[in-house]
Amino acid sequence: MSPDKPLGNFLPKDAPSYESIIQCMRCGFCLPTCPTYALTGRERSSPRGRVALARAVAEQKLEFTPAIKEEAFFCLDCRACTTACPSGVHAGEVMETCRAQVQSIYPLEGMQKAFRSFILEKMLPSPGLLETAMIPARIYQKFGIQWLLRHSGALKLAPKWMEKAEGMIPELHKPLRLQLPEVIPARGARRGRVGYFLGCVMSLMYAEVARQTVKVLAHQGFDVVTPKDQKCCGAPHLTEGDRDTARSLMLHNLELFLAQDFDYIVTDCAGCGSALKEYEEMLEGRADHGKLAAFRAKIRDVSELLAEVGVRSDGLRPVNASVTYHEPCHLCHAQGISVQPRKVIRAIPGVDFREMKEASWCCGSAATFGLKFTEESQQILDRKLSNVADTGAEILVSGNPGCQLQLAWGVRKAGLDTKVMHIMELLGEATPD
Amino acid sequence: MISQTAIEHLIERLGKENVYHEKEDLLVYGYDATPGVHHLPEVAVFPTSTEGVQAAIEIARREGLPIVPRGTGTGLSGGSVPAEGGMVLCISRMDKILEIDEENLTATAQAGVVTLDLFNAVAAKGLFYPPDPGSQKTSTLAGNVAENAGGLRGLKYGVTRDYVMALTAILADGSIIRTGGKAVKDVAGYSFRDLLVGSEGTLAFITEVTVKLIPPPQDKRTLLAYFDDMSTAGNAVSKIIAAKIIPATLEIMDKMTINCVEDYAAIGLPRSMAALLLIEVDGHPAVVAEEAAAVEAILREVKAAEIHVAKDAAEAANLAAARRTALSALARVSPTTLLEDATVPRSRLAETFAEIERLTEKYRLKVGTFGHAGDGNLHPTVLCDERDHDEMGRAHAFFAELYDMVLSIGGTVSGEHGIGLAKKEYLRQQVGDGGIAVMKRIKAAFDPEGIFNPGKIFDDEGPCAKVNVEEGFRVSR
Numbered sequence: 001m002s003p004d005k006p007l008g009n010f011l012p013k014d015a016p017s018y019e020s021i022i023q024c025m026r027c028g029f030c031l032p033t034c035p036t037y038a039l040t041g042r043e044r045s046s047p048r049g050r051v052a053l054a055r056a057v058a059e060q061k062l063e064f065t066p067a068i069k070e071e072a073f074f075c076l077d078c079r080a081c082t083t084a085c086p087s088g089v090h091a092g093e094v095m096e097t098c099r100a101q102v103q104s105i106y107p108l109e110g111m112q113k114a115f116r117s118f119i120l121e122k123m124l125p126s127p128g129l130l131e132t133a134m135i136p137a138r139i140y141q142k143f144g145i146q147w148l149l150r151h152s153g154a155l156k157l158a159p160k161w162m163e164k165a166e167g168m169i170p171e172l173h174k175p176l177r178l179q180l181p182e183v184i185p186a187r188g189a190r191r192g193r194v195g196y197f198l199g200c201v202m203s204l205m206y207a208e209v210a211r212q213t214v215k216v217l218a219h220q221g222f223d224v225v226t227p228k229d230q231k232c233c234g235a236p237h238l239t240e241g242d243r244d245t246a247r248s249l250m251l252h253n254l255e256l257f258l259a260q261d262f263d264y265i266v267t268d269c270a271g272c273g274s275a276l277k278e279y280e281e282m283l284e285g286r287a288d289h290g291k292l293a294a295f296r297a298k299i300r301d302v303s304e305l306l307a308e309v310g311v312r313s314d315g316l317r318p319v320n321a322s323v324t325y326h327e328p329c330h331l332c333h334a335q336g337i338s339v340q341p342r343k344v345i346r347a348i349p350g351v352d353f354r355e356m357k358e359a360s361w362c363c364g365s366a367a368t369f370g371l372k373f374t375e376e377s378q379q380i381l382d383r384k385l386s387n388v389a390d391t392g393a394e395i396l397v398s399g400n401p402g403c404q405l406q407l408a409w410g411v412r413k414a415g416l417d418t419k420v421m422h423i424m425e426l427l428g429e430a431t432p433d
Numbered sequence: 434m435i436s437q438t439a440i441e442h443l444i445e446r447l448g449k450e451n452v453y454h455e456k457e458d459l460l461v462y463g464y465d466a467t468p469g470v471h472h473l474p475e476v477a478v479f480p481t482s483t484e485g486v487q488a489a490i491e492i493a494r495r496e497g498l499p500i501v502p503r504g505t506g507t508g509l510s511g512g513s514v515p516a517e518g519g520m521v522l523c524i525s526r527m528d529k530i531l532e533i534d535e536e537n538l539t540a541t542a543q544a545g546v547v548t549l550d551l552f553n554a555v556a557a558k559g560l561f562y563p564p565d566p567g568s569q570k571t572s573t574l575a576g577n578v579a580e581n582a583g584g585l586r587g588l589k590y591g592v593t594r595d596y597v598m599a600l601t602a603i604l605a606d607g608s609i610i611r612t613g614g615k616a617v618k619d620v621a622g623y624s625f626r627d628l629l630v631g632s633e634g635t636l637a638f639i640t641e642v643t644v645k646l647i648p649p650p651q652d653k654r655t656l657l658a659y660f661d662d663m664s665t666a667g668n669a670v671s672k673i674i675a676a677k678i679i680p681a682t683l684e685i686m687d688k689m690t691i692n693c694v695e696d697y698a699a700i701g702l703p704r705s706m707a708a709l710l711l712i713e714v715d716g717h718p719a720v721v722a723e724e725a726a727a728v729e730a731i732l733r734e735v736k737a738a739e740i741h742v743a744k745d746a747a748e749a750a751n752l753a754a755a756r757r758t759a760l761s762a763l764a765r766v767s768p769t770t771l772l773e774d775a776t777v778p779r780s781r782l783a784e785t786f787a788e789i790e791r792l793t794e795k796y797r798l799k800v801g802t803f804g805h806a807g808d809g810n811l812h813p814t815v816l817c818d819e820r821d822h823d824e825m826g827r828a829h830a831f832f833a834e835l836y837d838m839v840l841s842i843g844g845t846v847s848g849e850h851g852i853g854l855a856k857k858e859y860l861r862q863q864v865g866d867g868g869i870a871v872m873k874r875i876k877a878a879f880d881p882e883g884i885f886n887p888g889k890i891f892d893d894e895g896p897c898a899k900v901n902v903e904e905g906f907r908v909s910r
Contacts, residue, residue, distance in 0.1 A: 087764035
């Protein structure tokens with residue numbers, strides 16, 4: 001996206017580039033891949049329709065109307081359309097810039113504004129604050145309040161999103177960031193030194209999964225360094241349209257990780273990985289180009305790295321279970337990583353891998369979409385779970401904490417006995433301690 | 434503009450969720466996949482039943498609104514663009530497969546069914562619906578029938594027309610017409626079915642389609658060959674056909690396309706080659722083996738520069754990768770992609786390519802050509818930028834001159850995309866004033882008031898033809 005050029009009825013700051021919009025040739029190949037179009041059958045809720053609306057704004061045929069605001073946030077940003085698009089249009093990214101426009105054109109007021117800026121500008125950029133904020137949630141679980149509330153039906157009185165949000169929280173452990181030793185040495189023949197990008201959600205909600213990632217990487221022959229000063233990757237800010245805070249976080253992480261000599265910068269969160277790979281574009285003109293390119297060249301999703309260097313399977317214990325794989329949108333569509341996780345799963349002895357139908361169809365989580373559009377999110381989730389159930393697999397594997405929260409919640413609510421695991425948990429089970 | 438009363442009537446008869454009249458919706462029902470055409474309708478309507486279609490037509494007629502039929506807007510000649518405003522009448526929510534009749538080998542479906550969904554449903558019963566237009570994942574049967582869509586399998590298996598057995602459609606007066614049936618032979622009177630196929634929504638609104646199914650081929654074999662010059666490739670095509678082999682796929686790509694694919698996908702294509710042929714023979718395993726060997730021998734005989742024969746499905750997929758990626762690779766090069774469908778007798782392929790090359794140079798354009806060599810159907814694709822008026826003018830001149838040549842050797846101005854808005858002048862050149870006059874009389878017989886898709890195929894002089902401009906869009910009345 002071009003930096004701050006005026007474009008039609010867009011505000012100059014963080015407008016989409018005209019080139020990114022007129023690249024759409026309206027062939028409609030994106031339509032059958034779009035979960036929101038599948039729900040509504042309405043063109044404006046399709047990638048082609050959304051880009052056409054952005055074009056109408058750019059060409060001053062339309063003001064930036066509330067309907068565009070609605071569509072910008074109704075878009076899951078799942079990027080399935082990017083995969084399907086023959087002409088290289090990034091409709092999800094165009095909608096992200098539209099979200100940034102929304103913040104200027106339709107600014108929030110009063111409490112809403114204060115709450116939003118507290119979360120995006122204060123809380124997320126500060127790992128310490130985030131970790132402290134989770135303490136009440138841990139207490140809530142530990143002392144049986146959660147059990148009490150869930151069983152008393154009191155949550156039914158709260159708004160739908162609150163009931164869902166509560167239901168999604170996994171069993172919490174102490175945040176991992178401060179507990180992890182800064183350096184964990186490789187085991188066996190050394191294959192390199194990686195900087196571990198520990199995403200906020202992984203650290204706060206899935207500390208035990210992240211611990212498995214570190215164990216796996218060390219066992220696979222990597223020195224694992226977890227820089228303590230790392231901050232949020234900026235993905236939530238892009239999603240919510242706060243590109244300024246996103247950029248300042250990005251600059252911080254860029255300097256921090258480049259200061260050390262890493263062969264790779266690895267993450268086990270598809271959302272973080274996708275954002276990390278966008279630093280180059282987001283910071284273009286705001287940081288040294290050589291640095292940005294060097295940073296980009298080192299970023300790997302953990303399954304991408306393991307498939308690239310080859311999973312070392314000697315010493316792995318068999319995991320005798322049937323496994324199916326759900327592709328996180330931000331892994332397969334945003335990063336084009338699709339065969340690699342399957343390779344990793346198949347490398348685990350004992351696994352009976354079963355492909356599900358529509359594996360790359362969104363699960364309906366999509367950052368805060370699942371809480372903002374609970375009804376639509378549920379319909380998308382139902383489609384996913386029915387495909388999961390058809391495989392009869394005992395374990396459902398994914399590679400993104402957002403998917404995992406949604407899938408685990410869905411599975412529990414639907415009464416399925418499928419176990420939802422992160423791919424590193426599965427490989428971690430096979431890896432000796 | 435459409436009256437508020439008419440909107441209220443539509444909502445009453447079809448339901449609020451099936452009637453859109455806000456500007457944000459109208460904007461996105463004003464285009465299809467044809468570059469450079471965009472007009473605003475006054476309302477977009479999504480009936481879910483035949484009665485709903487009849488109600489919408491009745492209200493449009495009362496209001497004097499043109500009716501523009503639309504599937505999912507993947508057309509490449511502007512057929513579903515509301516050039517004179519009015520009502521865009523969408524079939525996409527009538528999308529049920531009604532019956533797969535294994536005794537008669539037919540399938541009957543509401544016309545809004547997506548082409549690939551029908552293919553998959555019949556494949557699950559061990560049957561085959563061959564028409565495979567490039568947009569089959571998105572396009573509807575109604576759109577395919579209206580445009581008589583083709584596809585990669587056209588050479589051996591034919592096009593949409595060859596599979597339509599019966600149609601149900603609503604006429605302009607709201608009455609239902611049923612034409613054709615499951616009887617394999619049917620010569621009773623004029624074949625309205627054949628008139629409706631390819632009529633581009635100008636005669637009636639199609640609501641239900643019965644198609645013929647066939648048993649799928651049991652086996653297939655894929656070959657790929659490169660050529661140092663285009664005339665050898667053309668020669669190979671002619672020799673294969675002359676050897677009485679009809680491949681299921683016989684696709685060609687020129688040097689520009691090969692290089693664009695390599696720029697984009699880096700799959701190791703030889704950049705210096707003038708042409709590539711992708712050939713697939715299918716059928717009974719014994720026949721497939723025999724034909725594959727014969728094709729390979731012909732390729733050697735004409736001295737193809739490289740010949741690859743796939744040993745298994747994975748290798749076949751690799752060989753097909755270049756062709757599969759062709760459109761994506763070309764479309765990325767520039768903002769605007771003018772994809773045409775000039776079609777010539779297949780024995781004249783080589784000289785058509787030569788002419789494309791000459792004109793590319795003459796008009797200083799970037800043109801990639803790929804297409805269905807086996808049926809002479811080429812897609813010369815001009816990679817340009819609609820903001821560059823001079824370039825667009827040269828592109829127009831390029832096609833005008835190319836179509837002169839195509840017509841002079843007995844070709845056609847449209848192999849599979851239809852005339853729509855984009856090619857009316859070329860059609861007149863092909864069929865003459867007399868031909869257009871007959872078409873108009875046929876149109877008048879079906880649709881005396883001219884409310885169905887006015888301004889398509891030929892210019893119309895009816896009352897709906899008057900347009901005015903509002904906010905940069907053409908809006909009726």
